[in-house]
Amino acid sequence: MSGYNAKERFIRSLEGKKVDKVPVCSVTQTGVVELMELTGSKWPQAHYDPGMMASLAIAGHEIAGLEAVRFPFCTTVIAETLGCTFDEGSIDTQPYQLDFPCKTKEDAENLSLPSNLAECRRIKIMLQAAEIIKNTISDDIPLIAGMIGPAAIAFYLSGAKNYLRWCITEPELLKHLMKLGTEVCIEYSNMLFEKGVDAVVIIDSEAGPDILPPPLFTELVLPEYHLLTAAMKGHSILHICGDATDILESMAESGFEGLSVEERTDLSYAKSVVGERACLIGNVSPAATLLSRSRDQIKKEAKQCIDDGAGILAPGCGIAPRTPVENIKAFVSARDEYYEEK
Numbered sequence: 284m285s286g287y288n289a290k291e292r293f294i295r296s297l298e299g300k301k302v303d304k305v306p307v308c309s310v311t312q313t314g315v316v317e318l319m320e321l322t323g324s325k326w327p328q329a330h331y332d333p334g335m336m337a338s339l340a341i342a343g344h345e346i347a348g349l350e351a352v353r354f355p356f357c358t359t360v361i362a363e364t365l366g367c368t369f370d371e372g373s374i375d376t377q378p379y380q381l382d383f384p385c386k387t388k389e390d391a392e393n394l395s396l397p398s399n400l401a402e403c404r405r406i407k408i409m410l411q412a413a414e415i416i417k418n419t420i421s422d423d424i425p426l427i428a429g430m431i432g433p434a435a436i437a438f439y440l441s442g443a444k445n446y447l448r449w450c451i452t453e454p455e456l457l458k459h460l461m462k463l464g465t466e467v468c469i470e471y472s473n474m475l476f477e478k479g480v481d482a483v484v485i486i487d488s489e490a491g492p493d494i495l496p497p498p499l500f501t502e503l504v505l506p507e508y509h510l511l512t513a514a515m516k517g518h519s520i521l522h523i524c525g526d527a528t529d530i531l532e533s534m535a536e537s538g539f540e541g542l543s544v545e546e547r548t549d550l551s552y553a554k555s556v557v558g559e560r561a562c563l564i565g566n567v568s569p570a571a572t573l574l575s576r577s578r579d580q581i582k583k584e585a586k587q588c589i590d591d592g593a594g595i596l597a598p599g600c601g602i603a604p605r606t607p608v609e610n611i612k613a614f615v616s617a618r619d620e621y622y623e624e625k
């Protein structure tokens with residue numbers, strides 16, 4: 284059972300097949316300041332320049348040792364494409380939202396999608412970055428792209444207040460925005476798969492119980508996930524921030540091959556619910572552990588995740604920009620030690 288390369292191991296894990304050891308990577312953001320300084324590809328420019336995006340993403344694998352290349356580093360590509368505006372952020376802060384297009388019900392009803400997604404500025408940058416990465420890395424390293432999902436898209440488009448209000452008063456309207464979101468995710472994912480991306484991570488924390496009541500998840504979001512995963516022509520992962528415990532059963536039936544959860548979701552409990560229906564990904568705390576704890580403690584928690592049922596060992600959410608590269612290396616080497624100690 285040995286002799287798998289990183290890509291084979293990653294894909295086999297998502298497909299629920301046996302592997303010699305669990306892959307260790309990040310399906311969430313990997314840009315850290317140390318890597319930005321080493322490569323010269325710094326935020327905020329690396330969000331908007333395909334060459335810089337590629338070199339910073341590749342450094343997560345080549346320098347920090349993660350067994351995948353993962354891009355981009357923000358969650359604003361689709362939202363900006365659909366009319367939201369953002370501040371670019373800084374070297375160690377993500378871009379943040381300034382404004383959104385759906386102030387009123389009428390705005391939401393009349394929102395239309397751009398006619399040619401591939402030509403939209405931010406999406407074009409992503410497609411160019413995918414090409415550069417594919418031409419640079421060896422073919423045995425998996426390439427992972429992230430994008431927000433239908434609920435997050437509805438949230439960004441309508442603003443937090445409208446989203447929370449409309450999920451009670453205007454669920455049909457929210458559903459309409461989520462449907463537009465699903466359409467965009469399908470088209471955009473498939474463009475990325477065509478460029479050689481191996482897996483797309485749908486980041487949809489606004490569908491999670493911290494924000495949306497679980498019955499609304501089942502009613503509004505789950506059908507969108509079924510449509511989305513049926514139409515995605517490549518490997519699919521769902522990432523939900525916060526405590527996803529109450530929707531684990533639905534997540535397991537959503538059609539996503541990988542389920543990435545934060546440390547607030549208990550991994551061994553998640554494994555008992557999800558079983559073999561999907562590959563659990565996670566869930567060492569990026570802030571409490573990877574950023575701040577000792578390397579021994581990082582390794583201990585990483586090994587515990589494997590014991591708890593992680594099919595892919597990964598941080599629970601995006602890596603904090605000030606995380607030392609040595610901590611990420613310790614996280615990666617924990618996986619090797621785990622199997623040596625067996």
Ligand SMILES: [Zn+2]
Nearest residue numbers: 523524600601
């Ligand atoms: Zn997260």
